[in-house]
Amino acid sequence: MEALESAAPPDETPCTSAGQLLAGLGKVATRRFGAALVPVGIRPRHLNALLTLRAGPTTQQGLAEAIRVDAVQLVGLLNDLEDEELIVRRRDPADRRRHIVEISCKAAARLAALDTAVAEVEDGLLTCLDPAERKQLRALLLRVAAATAEDGPVDEAPTESACPGAA
Amino acid sequence: MEALESAAPPDETPCTSAGQLLAGLGKVATRRFGAALVPVGIRPRHLNALLTLRAGPTTQQGLAEAIRVDAVQLVGLLNDLEDEELIVRRRDPADRRRHIVEISCKAAARLAALDTAVAEVEDGLLTCLDPAERKQLRALLLRVAAATAEDGPVDEAPTESACPGAA
C-alpha cells in the first residue's frame, strides 16, 4: 500500500464547513456545560429537561418531544431528577397510563444556581462576539434549529406547541 | 414533597440560549453526518481526521492537536482507518518514537464520496438560510471556534499552525 503524495484541499476551506463547525462547537459547549454543572450537581442531559419543566407540568411524552429526547432515554433521566427530589411524577387521573411531570419546590434553589452556571458558560463561549453579533448568531441558530425540528428521535410533526404544559 | 405551582421563565427566552442551541444543533449535525456517512463506510469520529490528513502527513500528536482529540482516543480511531487501508502509519526516521500518518491512495475514492455526503448534510442543515446568511453563520462560528481553541483535551497553546504537516 502506497501513500498519496499531497492531495490538495477541496476548495478554499481547510476542513471547516459550517456543519462541522456546528458539530465541533456542540461538543465544546456540551463539555463546558458539563464542567460548569458539576458543582450544581446535575449533568448536561438534565439541563433541557429542567428548563423545559420550569415552563410548567407535562406528560413524559410531551417532554420527550419538547427536548427531542427518546422517551426510553427520558425514563432514566427523570429517575435521576426524582432521586434528587428535583421533580415530581404523578399519574394523570384522566388517563392512568400517563405520568405528569413537574418541578418540585426543592428545585428552585438549584435552578437559580443552574441559571448562573449556564449564563457563565454562555458568556465564556461567546467572549469574542459583541452583543450585536451574539444576537445575530442566536437568531441564525434559532432558525436552523427550527428548520431541523423534524429530525431526531421524534418523527411526529409538532403542530401544537414546542413547549407544552404551560397551561 | 410538593410541586411548584408555575415558575415563570427567567426572561424572554423560553429555554434556548445560544450555548444550548450550539449544544443541541451539534448533536443534530453529528447525527446527520453519521447517517450520511454510513454508505461511505466511515463514522463521524473519522471525518475530521481524514479531512485534516488530506492536507498532508502529520505525526499522531500533531493530528491529535489539530482535530482536538485525545491522543489516546486517536489510536483506536487510526486503527479503524488503517484496517480499512485508508491511512498509512510509518515510523519517523528522525525520531523513532513518532508515527507519521498519511492518507493512502485507496482513500481517494472514499474522500470524494465523503465530500459529497458532507456537502449534502451541510445543505440539509442550512436549507432555511440564504447564501449570505450561511456565510455569516460560518464566519461567526469560525470566530467562536478559534476563541475556544484553548479548550478541550489539548492544553498546549497551538502557537504554530492549526493544520500542521502541510509541508
Added chain:
DNA sequence: TATTGTTATACTCTATAACTATA
C-alpha cells in the same frame, strides 16, 4: 528522566427490543 504511542478499564450517552399497565 521525559516523550510517543499503546493497552486496559470504566463511565456516560445513545439505540433497540421486549415487557407491564392501562385504554
Added chain:
DNA sequence: TATAGTTATAGAGTATAACAATA
C-alpha cells in the same frame, strides 16, 4: 389492538491510569 411508561441490553464515545519503546 394500541398507547404510556418501563426494563434490559448492547453499542459508541470519552476520560484516566499504567505500560513499552525510544530519546
